[in-house]
Amino acid sequence: MQQNNSSKHSSGDMRIGMALAADRVMTGVFYLVAGFFLVLLFAFAGYIIIKGFAGAKLYMFAFAKGGIGNQFFNTVYLVFLALLISVPIGILSGVYMAEYAKPGRVTHFLRIAIETLSSLPSIVVGLFGYLVFIVLTHAQWNLFSGALAVSILSLPLISTTTEDALRSLPESYKKGSLGMGATLRQTIVTVLLPAAAPRIITGVILAAGRGFGEAAALLYTAGMSTDINWTVWNIASPTCALNPFRPGETLSLAIWGARTEALSADSAEIANLSSAVLMIMVLTFSILAHTLEGRIKKKMGDTK
Template sequence: MKARTVDAIWTGILYAISFLVVVLLGFFIVTIILRGWGFWDPQFLFGNPSNTQAGGGIGPQLFNSLYMLVLTLLISVPLGLGAGIYLAEYAKQGKLLSFIRLCIEAMASLPSIVVGLFGLLVFVTLTGWGYTLIGGALAITILNLPGLTRVCENAILDVPYSVKEASLGLGATRWQTLVRVVLPAALPQIITGVILAAGRIFGEAAALIYTAGLTTPFLNASADLSSKLNPFNMFRPAETLTVHIWKLNSEGIVPDAKLIAAKSAAILIVMVLLFNIAARLISVLLQRYFTGSKGRKKRNANKIAV
């Protein structure tokens, strides 16, 4: 009876903590959206982007944030997934593996401002690129790589070994087992890691101040790709939305800086929520595709019809 009572008490405590987390998150989201109400106004999104006039015009910063997200994920996801596969499937226990794990833990504890200063030294000064999108993407990759590597490694290790043995027993090679069996089974956890990495990309400011810069040139889609006016040029300065919010709150040179910052924060929250929802939907669709659940449902429906 005592054990049941203790179990019930701790279960209630855990439920209460979970409920508190949900309430805090809901309060946080609602507060930011209410303070930035009207953020969907086209004039605010695509109006005058000048930092010396009221009204907002955060279209360039919004595009920079999305472009930074795509560019960083294209770099960090293959690296993190590859490192996770190596640590989970190919690395042998020993001093080398212990040293690699030590390096990963050390990288995970690096403050973003330190990574930003490293990016300023290497990706801005040493390379001669100046403030660029690619420099910011590489700096955030350094921040995201440890966490993404550990998530991918744990996701692969959580796949039951019996599943791997069954695939190998049917004649599949180790690589075929990894690609066609292990990775599809680990996909939900890997998607979770990608979502966490995307949240870091959306919310990072300190590292980007020193690598991507505080300004954005007047973008012109018809400009040559090598020109810094072309929006898809990776070697141009790019002020992201988080950096823009920090700049507005710290400098306050715009007449309605607080209002623009609040609306920008609301847009940032909505972007993160939409990305999380889209990533989850893609994860579900991919899992159904790899597991063949959709095909089984159709076959069961045909059997019932017959």
């Protein structure tokens, strides 16, 4: 009896020992994988940034021909225009999907449509944009068409983040508000959307990050040239920086152009510097998204 007990005891000890060993091994594996991604990101970003700035000359930063300043401005302006279009529509559609859509065939179809839209190859969107925004309207390449094409890509992203953010809120917020005699619209506008704001803002910033890097969708919409005269502030002028109906080459297009056409001797350096600037922009936005989310959450007292 006693012997039996002790043997049971030791087999139990062995089992626990095995479990602990397995636990240590798996913990190690997870650290390794996490470390691998960290190293990959640092090596990748570091290489691009260092190489980009190492070959840079001062004139390359100019907001004129030969420099990439105008391309930098075009990138920011185009993403701004794209967000102006896709944020309101994306949030409204996310609210509709989360709060109003009744389960059924129409909703199911809409969901498939949104999912398909989000996995659309950007070159297809670019060609679609070329056909609809350029050919059909008899326009030249322009920033606005580029912004529309980028919105097509960012819309599903913003819509699904909004929907997910609203769905992940505790049901008690909605019940509390409706239980006081608020309408569903009042509840959404004054309770649910503010509560979901941190996640929606993150989604928007990540969508913006995607917009920065977009090239294929812009090839045939925003165009591959840029001509800004920084002394002209008449918005109707084709050389005014703020005119959305002028061609506007972005940084990613500049990289593509410089590496494929190589019209000047310093093309490689220009492409490297553009990559470095783009990399910094995307990193900044990513970090911004997370700090902003944390800030707002902290302000709302949500420590989750």
